[in-house]
Amino acid sequence: MCSSEEADLLRLEEVFSTTLDRIITLNLKPLLLADPEPSDLCGKECLGLLQQLHESAQRLWDVTEQSLLSLRQRLYHPSSLDLEAVLLLSNADLVLQAHVEYINEFWRSQRKEVWQLLSSGSAPRQVLYQPLADHVQKYVRLLLRLRDSLGETHPAQELVMHAVTLFENLQPCLRQALDQAEATQALWNSLSSRLRGVLCVPTHRLLQDSQDIPVVVSPLRAERVLLFDDVLVLLQGHNVHTFDLKLVWVDPGQDKCVLHILTPEDEFSFCTRDPKGQVAWQWKMTQAVHQALCGKKDFPVLESDQALSVPPESRRVACAYTFRREGRLYQATYEGDWCRAKPHGKGTLKWPDGRNHVGDFWQGLEHGFGIRLVPQASEDKFDCYKCHWREGKMCEYGICEYGTGKVYKGYFQAGLRHGFGILDSAPQAPQPIKYTGHWERGQRSGYGIEEAKDRGERYIGMWQADQRHGPGVMITQGGVYQGTFQGDKMAGPGILLHEDDSLYEGIFTRDLTLLEKQKGKVTLPNGFTLNGSFSRGTNEGQMCIQGVLHRAAHPSDSSGPHKRFRQLGAGAFPVESRWQGVYGPFRDFVRLGCPGEMQEALLGFHVQSSRELRESQEHLCDESHPEDGVGSMEDILKELLQHRKPKALQQYLGKATYSHIGSIKHLQEMATEEVKQHARELWAAYRGLLKVALERQGQTLEEESTETRDLQVHGVLLPLILPSFYSELFSLYLLLHEGEDQLYSRGITNLSLFSDTNLLEYLWSLKDLKLTSNQRYSLVRDNCFLSATECLQKISTTMNTQEKLEVLEKTYREIEATVSQVLGREYKLPMDDLLPLFIYVVSRAQIQHLGAEIHFIRDMMDPIHTGGLHDFLLTALESCYKHIQNEDMRPHRLPGHWDD
Template sequence: MCSPEEAALLRLEEVSSATLARINSLVLQPLLAAAAEPTDAQGRECLRLLQQLHRSSQQLWEETEESLHSLRERLRRPGAVALESLLLLRQADHVLQVHVEYLEAYTSCVVAQAFQKAAKRRSQYWRGQRKALRQLLSGASTEGPVGATLVQALRQPLTHHVQQYVLLLLSLGDTIRECHPARELVVHAATIFGDLQSFVGQALEQAVATQALWPMLSSRQRDALYTPARRLLQDSQELPLTVSPLRAERVLLFNDALVLLQGHSVHTFDLKLVWVDPGQDGYTFHLLTPEEEFSFCAKDPQGRAVWQWKVTQAVCQALRGKKDFPVLGAVLDPPDPPPCRYVAYTFRAEGRLCQATYEGEWYRGRPHGKGTLKWPDGQEHVGEFCRGREHGFGIRLVPQASEDKYDCYKCHWREGSMCGYGICEYSTDEVYKGYFQEGLRHGFGVLESAPQSPQPCKYTGHWERGQRSGYGIEEDSDRGERYIGMWQADQRHGPGVMVTQAGVCYQGNFQADKMMGSGILLSEDDSLYEGSFTRDLTLVGKGKVTFPNGFTLEGSFGSGSGRGLHTQGVLDTAAVPPDPSSTRKRQLGLGSFPVERRWQGVYTPFRDFVRAGCPGELQEALLGLHVPSPRELRKSQECLCCERTHPEDSAGRMDDILDELLQHREPEALQQCLRKALNNSLHPLGKLLQTLMLTFQATYAGIGANKHLQGLAQEEVKQHAQELWVAYRSMLKVALQRKGLAPEAEDDAETRDLQVHSLVLPLVLPSFYSELFTLYLLLHEREDGLYSQGIANLSLFPDTKLLEFLDVQKHLWPLKDLTLTTNQRYSLVRDKCFLSATECLQKIMTTVDPREKLEVLEKTYGEIEATVSRVLGQEHKLPMDDLLPLLIYVVSRARIQHLGAEIHLIRDMMDPTHTGGLYDFLLTALESCYEHIQKEDMRLHRLPSRSDFTELW
């Protein structure tokens, strides 16, 4: 059975539905007809607001009809339809939202005086409708202005309807048992409509106060501030307030903005970008905005409390994007606005950000976090900000004069300037990868032009305040030249080496990009000139030429009126022809560029990082980054979420790296730990090695692959190994300090050299081996050519003839244990004699580690002795007289290419502790074999005749 309260709700909904229908036909439709075809902006706005109100009224009527239908079903079939199925209870929140939307549309029309403006166009009509309007107003007077009557006609039914909802729902709740399923729904509906009743009252008061404000302002002020959705929350004329440093005459607090009026000037501040700071006394509080800070002072503590509280709550309301419900201030102790926000803002004050728009994260009035900054001239910066400045990783686009051309900077920034590692792609198609300081290239970096540019070139080296300065390498692909040396103010200045693709090399002092004074010129045929040059590298003045055959020409050089070189001096033909190995002495740059000072710009960022305690937030600036290659500037998040060392993960990763160093300090574990670190480009040591590889390739690969640079290269590899060991030790020291452990004792020179050669050099040498070995090949090309010719001739001998030719004692020949017929002897012995030693020696080419190469040589010696011992039937130690010819035999059968380059690389890179030991002895024996095979009697001896081969078969 239905309750009287339900019946009353049914009657209320019937009345409400009929009233809304009458309002639509009697008020809204005529108003829309009167506002149709507007002739100005105000008329168009009035029409838009009335149309919005009409739509909201229609939605409210439809909702009321659905509620009415559910109530009728309940009264008609009380046993079949449960109370909780009523629309008013089941969808109370939705019904509430429809009422709120209608209220927002109505109050906007009130603020804009839409009823009054539309009514003026049909005043005669409205005078004839006063009786009907009086019915809507429940008998209230309609003798006032038509516009005010219309306002009241739409307001009174709404407020009465909500009031009756609350009363009937409360009464219905009192009649329902506590355990009834609909009890909770009824209480909820009564609560939210009670809140709506309060909200309606406050919204109407704000609308009336706002509507009354606009006529009080000047037309200029009104034009700057007026919008139908804006509501006045507080006025300093009602509650006085003074502002400093700006002497504002009036302060207006709206629901979306704080406004300071000063004469004809209107200063508007978006509440989303207002931060409230309590003052130190009871009268003052402070506001922070993106460009200004203000102090607000009230006449008494109560006034200050009201203003501060209202501004704070208005900021919260603006950030939420909707009004407080049920009313502003319903919560006695509401939460403060968040200090971090995401808002768009266009700067107005003069300065570097004038007219720039920032969209992103803010903190206390300053861009802070991730965001996008756009200037009117097309510049755009996407990245990380700190206290209003670009700080952290960021991408900057700078448009150029050419159409669709711009510079793209993908860098780390510090306090608004590029600082740290970055990649810059210029509109000229040049690319710079390296370090910056205060917005300029500074430290180590690589600048490379596009391959298709008219003059392709590449610079790898040091920079100082945007200019090439210090040690650096420039490669000019178009001219086929490479300069290795010192720079100053973007010019070659100081000692330098010029290497050309034609094989000509220069070494001397450069000034203003030109070589001047005394120097060295090495031609492709190894002719050596020592003397003076002009700026265009012409020989002039006193000098000396040493020819490849040992002849020397010493005198004065110059260019005459005709073509060619003119000289006057002494030609010495009595000199002894140089030894093939003398080219090793013609190494350029060794005395000019101390190896420990060449690449300080590579080590400096690492040292600064370690000196700072290896902080995770600086790890990305040290390691560099991998950003998308296309120059398209996408959305902020897409640009920032590229393949990078993310700062939020860096601290944890750095802790793991340091912990791993602490856990692997034993020699075997340490070598594995270092190998893993050096192979990882995201590890500081791996990044350091990767950069050193880049410098090595830039210096010695391609055009720079010149035999006269071999000495420069091999000492550089050793220096890099030492520096990497020092780098490891410095990181270990930081790891120990973080754990509060005692630091390890400093390495002395002997211990450091031992660790470098035993641990680090074998790990880093593979990274440089390709370029380094190429230089050894070029340097020893002539020697290896003679060696190869000797090997080719010796390979024509069968084993027995070769052993006999090498004077190997016959009792050592490994033939006695073979039971072979005469016809089998040649073919099988040729493949079997000292085969194990030969195969062992061939493994020397399969490794790059000098120690492993020496171990191969030691095993080869062991295989030779084992074979001899087997032949003799007893253990036998070979004296040098017996070992050398047997080793020559094994070397000739192993046919190792470029053996001279291998031997010299081993000798140069081997551990100094092996000097004078077994390895040194075996390497010396291998060197002797190599030199014997080069000798003339090995290369020009009588080859075996056909009869010799016939006899052997």
């Protein structure tokens, strides 16, 4: 059975619904229909305010009707609806919100022209405001009666109390809103016409006036302070200083009468007569700022409302702020995160000249990862900087794509290129040039490589102040020069190695002209040397020589005294110091214990698991997007501890990459030692990370001996990184050993003319292994070491030196197994017995570029194999290679049996 209080609530809702319908029908709709399309700006603004007021009144009427429907259902069908389901109780917040929206729109419409329209019949407050205020008061009275009529254990008791609390709090809000509206209207009337034109905004509501609670503003010396619900205004003579409350920070001073105010470009203090004044101003400003940030600037501020919290120091503000003072940010517009009146967090800066920066900020400066666009003089051309910033300047690793087409990938310091970096010109540039090396304060300095792509020239060596300076190697189409450079020119003693391997040693001038009677030495490809004086001839390109010619002891010996000049650069540039800029930042990172804030700065480190540069500005500022495939440093270190066994470690470190060696045969030794150095650096990087990971677990990492390190470098890392540059590195071996391989290929061709039987019979005469006629017949007729031949052919199908050695071992086992099978017993082949059989297998395998393969394996072989089986087998393969090149293996020296 329903109570009398519920019946009274029903009647109250019916009366209020009728009142709202009359307001909408008789007051608001006629005004909207009177001039639906005003032509003047003022008329359009008034129409917009009236439309919003009409919509809020309509929503309030809809909610009232829903409440009325639930009350009727409860009253006339009590068994079908419990009291707790009545809308006023079940969703009191919805009912309250509808009231608040209506009253907010009512006060927002306090514009002179709007109120003139609304007051055509009677006072707007009496018609539009008073019915709602009376209705709320009756709500509270009836809800209190309903509370008293219900027992303490009634299920609806808690809901009734919640509704009572909401509407009890709304009553003083309505009174305060009325007071603020009246105070604001009185303020407009008291101001001069000029100030009224600046400050009179319909949405403003005055919260505090320094004429009521006096303050002294320092250092601005403002004559009057006005706190509105969305802005703080300082009046100083004819000047009006306006501060958006969303960008105002309030700090109580040490003095109980002082209040500090922070804004993006101003900092000042309020000084009151007594502590009570300071407390009042602090409370009003703090809550006004909080509500402005929450988007509730039209909701009244209540001193008794303890639910309002202190505004956060770090905040994201949707509105944009334009800096007005001269300086670095003059006329720039910032939108994003703030902390204590400074850009702090993620944000976007835009300048009127088209510059645009999006990224991370720290205490007002670009700090962290950021992308900056800088327009060029020509249209639609921009320089794009995607890099890390520190205190407003580029630092650490970044990528810069210039409007000219140039691209720089490398490190910065204080806004300048500094450390390791690669500068590549546009592909369509008239003279495309690529520089890979070190920089110092924006200039090339230290070790670096410059390639002139159009001319096919390359400089490898030292730089100073953007010029070639110091030891260097210059590669041209005509030859290779190694010597000293000064001011971008060759100067002093040097070596000039021509394409035909003839070599000149002497003094070079800056313009490469010969001095009169200049002493020098020429070493010809056949080993002959010419010592004497060189000078220019009478005709262009002619050279006069006076000297002594020395014949080589063995002209055909390719390992003669001039061979040492075939490899350049290795002694001039210690491999340990060539690429310090690549690994230095990572070593610093590990030395500091892998701090999280430095993790992004390692984008330039050559490990694929490092974080990729984000490609767009929108993507950068999307906080909901997770980091791209990279976990936290803690996760990386934990994963590292789980991959310490050799196989697992190889899989984990398999992401390491390095490429670009070059294709000049005279640089093979330089490239080989460089590859090994990269492997050593990567191993040191792994050890450094492992040390940090163990220290965080309270453990220590045992010291590693040089021998153990070398074994790990060759056994673990070299097999992983060799595939990344194998083709380029191996091409150096092909070029360097091209002559030897041609002799070898000629020998293979000659040996292919003979049958297996004749060749094997001839080779068999070189050894002492005794076989019966049947055994020898079986060996040469039935098997011919086919399995061993097929096995050896696999040596050129792998890039891993360890796998190449394993192919050699398996070939040896196949040869030995074939012999043992023929003998009918296990037999271990000594070198004297193995060599002729190995020569046979090598000749039938017909491996191309075997010399390059042998030298590559020897240079990259793990030191652990030195003196072992693999070393023995590689030596045997080298002997086979030499024998096949030898004159004794030519056709006229072999037995003349041409049939099987």
